[in-house]
Amino acid sequence: MIIVGAGPTGLFTVFEAGLLKLKCHLIDALPQPGGQCSEIYPKKPIYDIPGFPEVLAGDLVTNLMEQIKSFEPGFTLGERAETIDKQEDGSFIVTTNKGTKHHAPVVVIAGGLGSFEPRKPPIPTITDFEDKGVAYIIKEPEVYRDKKVVIAGGGDSALDWAIYLADVASEVSLVHRRKEFRGALDSVEKVEELSKIGKIKLITNAEVVDLKGEDNLDAVVIRHKDTALGEEIKETDYFIPLFGLSPKLGPIGDWGLEIEKNAIKVDNTYDYQTNIPGVYAIGDVNTYPGKLKLILCGFHEAAIMCQSAYQRIFPDKKYVMKYTTVSGVNGFDGSRKEAKKEVVKSIN
């Protein structure tokens, strides 16, 4: 099975699938497994995982990774699942944004809130200038050598890149809505220092509100909070808004799945299958009447979905759900976990 999303629900799916001897491969846009639990709140406690009065989100992920280890899941991390292609035999090929292809009879979308994408400032013309002077992520800093760059934002990434590009670009301006910056102290101090010697032009209490250019970006329009200063047009080669990441359903939204309330509609009365047979959606990414976005509901959905996926992959095989306490856990790595046999002594 291909699992899109390596959050807690996706990870636990590997376990439930493993009990049925189904092997899983997980794809996630983030560079590490755990989804939101690792990316947003690893140090926050969770109190509603049954059997755990309190567990840190990061520890829950560590435990899940341990629980599924013997089922040897494959991981493609740091790549976003981009397209899905149904094959003639009913199986699917999922291709990532980096071109990696995976082929499986069943696809499980456990994509949570979606993949984390850079936040775009609400400037109406911004999409017209994407890759024509506007960038939300700095991939190749050398692109900016001896160019004029305007960075917007007040967090760590805005500060760090302003510092880095101060030595690369011909001119670096940092536009921020407030006077205060909220990054790591040494970054803030460094920016202040570079601003004093003129290597970074600090433009605070101001926002970039418009972009100018024929085809490529030529200038940004900066509006000052102080109405006496009004607006200024600043010539630049590049505009780099750095306002953090927010989750977006992203390309999954174009897979032909029925979408409702930014989530994928599934059949909750049976097996959490989507409108495309063979494609399931579980966890926070799905919706059905009465849906609750809870990790524990994701786990429940994973267990039910795996039984259905098994029947789909092996329509002629008879199977009944087994208890791990009775059957133990047989890893794909040859390991076996089982309950200790009771020593029974009979009295003659």
Next chain:
Amino acid sequence: MSDIKITIIDREGEAHTVDAPTDMNMNLMEVVRSYELAPEGTIGICGGMAMCASCQCYVLNLEHMLPEQSFEEEDMLDQAFFVEDNSRLSCQIPITEDLDGLEVKLAPEST
């Protein structure tokens, strides 16, 4: 403990005066969601941890009755769009009896 009245102006500009319970440990974002005054998936995306700005609102009165902004809330508002001086994250506003008559306007949905 009793319910209080809160007026919420939705993203279309329509005002809704709703009852909000003070005894259910709710915050303002949850009140907005419970009355479905903003589409699901466009508000409270992070669940209420001040880690996204989807529940941003403009506080129109009783500002002095609200709890101080935490570091996390300030940090998040710093990265949000459409921010005004009276912007708050509604998930960081617990419903208490002091807030009877509160009026807020939801900030536009940011992409």
